[in-house]
Amino acid sequence: MRQDVAHETISTNDDEKALINWLILSQIPRFGVSRWLKFYSKFNINLAELLSSSAETLDEFGFNQQQISAITTPNRQLIDKSLQWFYDKEQRFLIHFAHSKYPYLLKQIPSAPPVLFGYGRCDLLSSYQLSMVGSRNPTPQGKESAKRFAHLLCESGWIVTSGLAMGIDGLSHQGALIGERSTIAVLGTAIDKMYPRRHIKLAEQILEHDGVIISEFAPGSLSRPENFPRRNRIISGLSLGVLVVEAAIKSGSLITARYALEQNREVLAIPGNIQNPLAAGCNLLIQQGAKLVTCIEDILEEFPQVNDLLANSNEDKLKKKSFQSLASDKLLDSVDFEVTPLDIVAQRSGIEVTEVMSKLLEFELRGLVTSVPGGYIKLGEK
Missing domain, CATH: 3.40.50.450 (Rossmann fold)
Incomplete structure (x- = not known):
């Protein structure tokens, strides 16, 4: 079973596949982001694998018939309409919970929306x-x-x-x-x-x-x-x-x-x-x-x-400079694009765990990493 995670970083070629998966998740009754994260933490199955599971397997996982139906026969018309809307004109965006541009504060609420149009x-x-x-x-x-x-x-x-x-x-x-x-x-x-x-x-x-x-x-x-x-x-x-x-x-x-x-x-x-x-x-x-x-x-x-x-009039310049310096930071280099446990990050960087936790929180606020069950994942720029 692959060691992927709910917050997986997606490549350009996989953008649409990941987006479709999150659009399907948004159709599952009484199974939002928070329940998905708990499910992943318990079974270590990524979203793509869950959505390709058979009805029998989903039943074993505890999904009810309404949820199983939403997973095995999702509303493709609604998905196609969403993608058509997204691609139809410029200045539109469609981001999912695992996307690097999903707002950090919104990600913290108990019932964060799976997708934002x-x-x-x-x-x-x-x-x-x-x-x-x-x-x-x-x-x-x-x-x-x-x-x-x-x-x-x-x-x-x-x-x-x-x-x-x-x-x-x-x-x-x-x-x-x-x-x-x-x-x-x-x-x-x-x-x-x-x-x-x-x-x-x-x-x-x-x-x-x-x-x-x-x-x-x-x-x-x-x-x-x-x-x-x-x-x-x-x-x-x-x-x-x-x-x-x-x-x-x-x-x-x-x-x-x-x-x-x-x-x-x-x-x-x-x-x-x-x-x-x-x-x-x-x-x-x-x-x-x-x-x-x-x-x-x-x-x-x-x-x-x-x-x-x-109040700092040079805030934008400072942010850009700070982002560039963080991008080559030794601690950031210690985080992989797959799940990296906290103790591994500390070991690689040679920094105390308490300081690592503080710095990683700062990185998360800046959209450079995201916390997931089992550790952290480095986010790529979009």
């Missing part, structure tokens, strides 16, 4: 992001706060991420665009269906300003009400924190805040008048421990290390 700059997904969410019917004060804080965050070097919905979401994107900055929108619909239709122009403006629009839902997927709260885990998962601008007690924004807490992200909220039902959700979050925000400084002080990086 997107328009625009894929690399922007790995930028420092703060999510902004709130009511679809905000007050005038809420509208002003959304635009102002989004603009100020972008001026401070952050990327604002939201859901392209009416209200606070759309206003947050608009606030980011005021300074001609990039912003990221996460759809709750198929990637080829912009919703709401009223925001098609806004979506165009996002892409015109080097922004990104993504969805976990393949082109042609049916719109379902449950997909909107589901996409909220991606909005929070991409970000270091979530700012709730204005929200009622029972709202999708509080679902996003709950996801953020589960993902160990910061939750921040703008307080409001106790007589305003649209402030009740924010006030409740503050009561429960969310950071009270009245000015941009309240947000920035929560992320001092990130702000130090963003």
Whole structure:
């Protein structure tokens, strides 16, 4: 049995095969990325081998009939449509969980999407992001706060991420665009269906300003009400924190805040008048421990290390220089393109294990290696 892994590094010739495998995995009911990683850790069978297994073998592994059917007879029409969408035009991307450009923070959440469909700059997904969410019917004060804080965050070097919905979401994107900055929108619909239709122009403006629009839902997927709260885990998962601008007690924004807490992200909220039902959700979050925000400084002080990086006007040059130096680093040279145990990396490099772990985490954040069951894998550039 080959010593490959769920996070396998793929060569150019194997790109489409790996992509198809992950598209098939995304069709398996109640078998997402986290369950796949546990399966791999237990049985040491890579994704291609799993998907080529017989129904009898899958039954022995404990898959139910619905799952077995999805593996042995996947929806090829949906796969073909996904690939056709991807190859149809430029400025589109389709990345899977094991791809080197899959955003690191999103990879850490319990229910990371197996694939991401997107328009625009894929690399922007790995930028420092703060999510902004709130009511679809905000007050005038809420509208002003959304635009102002989004603009100020972008001026401070952050990327604002939201859901392209009416209200606070759309206003947050608009606030980011005021300074001609990039912003990221996460759809709750198929990637080829912009919703709401009223925001098609806004979506165009996002892409015109080097922004990104993504969805976990393949082109042609049916719109379902449950997909909107589901996409909220991606909005929070991409970000270091979530700012709730204005929200009622029972709202999708509080679902996003709950996801953020589960993902160990910061939750921040703008307080409001106790007589305003649209402030009740924010006030409740503050009561429960969310950071009270009245000015941009309240947000920035929560992320001092990130702000130090963003404040450096030479950050891009330093990143490039650092990446080039890391690429020839002795420690990095000790990691193979196949699974390399931690003790082997330490032995080869001659560096203490504790220091190796710290350095490998830095490499992982930079997209140079990825942690897998049993060790680390070096990632190739795409």
